[in-house]
Amino acid sequence: MDVNSRFLLFSGSSHPEFANSIAKHLGVSLGKVIIEKFPDKEIGVQILENVRGRDVFVLQTIAHSPNSYLMELLIFADALKRASARSIVAVIPYYGYGRQDRKEKGRVSITAKLIANLLEKAGITRVLTMDLHSEPIQGFFDIPLDNLHAQSCLAAKIKELQLENPLVVAPDLGSVNLVKRFAKELKTDFVFIDKQRVSLEEVHVVSMIGSAKGRDVIIADDMISTGQTIMAAAKFCKQAGANRVIAAATHGLFIGPGCKDSAIDHVIVSDSIPILDSFLQEKLVTVSVAPIFAQAIHSIVMNESISCLN
Ligand code: R5P
Numbered sequence: 001m002d003v004n005s006r007f008l009l010f011s012g013s014s015h016p017e018f019a020n021s022i023a024k025h026l027g028v029s030l031g032k033v034i035i036e037k038f039p040d041k042e043i044g045v046q047i048l049e050n051v052r053g054r055d056v057f058v059l060q061t062i063a064h065s066p067n068s069y070l071m072e073l074l075i076f077a078d079a080l081k082r083a084s085a086r087s088i089v090a091v092i093p094y095y096g097y098g099r100q101d102r103k104e105k106g107r108v109s110i111t112a113k114l115i116a117n118l119l120e121k122a123g124i125t126r127v128l129t130m131d132l133h134s135e136p137i138q139g140f141f142d143i144p145l146d147n148l149h150a151q152s153c154l155a156a157k158i159k160e161l162q163l164e165n166p167l168v169v170a171p172d173l174g175s176v177n178l179v180k181r182f183a184k185e186l187k188t189d190f191v192f193i194d195k196q197r198v199s200l201e202e203v204h205v206v207s208m209i210g211s212a213k214g215r216d217v218i219i220a221d222d223m224i225s226t227g228q229t230i231m232a233a234a235k236f237c238k239q240a241g242a243n244r245v246i247a248a249a250t251h252g253l254f255i256g257p258g259c260k261d262s263a264i265d266h267v268i269v270s271d272s273i274p275i276l277d278s279f280l281q282e283k284l285v286t287v288s289v290a291p292i293f294a295q296a297i298h299s300i301v302m303n304e305s306i307s308c309l310n
Helices: 016-026 066-082 111-122 135-140 151-160 173-186 228-239 290-301
Strands: 007-011 033-037 043-047 055-059 087-092 126-130 145-148 166-170 190-199 202-209 216-224 245-252 266-270 284-287
Touching: 007 016, 007 290, 016 055, 016 290, 033 066, 043 066, 055 066, 066 087, 066 111, 087 290, 111 135, 126 290, 135 145, 145 290, 151 173, 151 245, 151 266, 151 284, 166 173, 173 190, 173 216, 190 228, 202 228, 216 228, 228 245
Parallel strands: 007 055, 055 087, 087 126, 126 145, 166 190, 166 216, 216 245, 245 266, 266 284
Antiparallel strands: 033 043, 190 202
16 A cells, blocks of 8 residues: 555645645645535534545644634544544644643633643544644643644745844743754854733833844744734844844734834744735745645654654
8 A cells, every 4th residue: 555545634624725735745635525614603524535444634723713623623533533534633733722721820721731632532643733832732632742843944944034143032931942943953042031921912021131232133932923022022122232133933823913013124934824914914924834744744654753853
């Protein structure tokens, strides 16, 4: 049996372009499925392929309409389980709700854990994802989870900008490991910003541990949501004497009014989430991580290590 007939790849509704791109890299066609929304907004999924005894991958990114796409993924997995798939791998480029990964204050949910429970309960047997908001989320699962990283792809694009004396800046203390990976790729050093989130839409920079004076800086984060974090960090870096300011993040949600007039010169994100907005269009560069996902799927099917991809 050749490699490509050993598995099936399906796409949920959240990011068909990305699923198609992975399929193209793998040289397969996407599995046939009907996904419908009933008049009352309930979701129905019918698999149109024989999946009995097959290894199945379902791509769904949990962004933009996270509740709807999550529910669709759960229904998809249940349909595959009941159709006797041998294994069901959820390919989740962006793991939504990842920021709700701990009890930061009283009487709140750890929703990232709740989602892990739901995915397992629905029949998912493995998760393939990228740059989880925090690494401990891996431990929320009792099934294998592979957390890929986008920093090598993003860094390759940054190198094309021919920055002078680059410096990687962590916009908060939570992005330490990610920033270290960037600094290693770019063969340079890094500094930290101490950020204070005043509200869901407002961020203040308290101080910087290190100096950005005379440097081209790369503000590196796992995600850009409202853009407040990168904008506050960029302003602080410019005031601290930085030259060019590049923001680089794996996941570009781009919610809200945008940062066209900010101190940022370029924004580089991956295509883990469809870019819906023109929020930063003239400053925005997108780098595809579909080849990394395709390689990871190939390695999973072949029972090969994927740690070399990181
Ligand atoms: C926070 O811990 C994350 O790593 C990001 O810095 C944050 O979620 C970005 O959100 P926003 O763009 O709304 O500031």
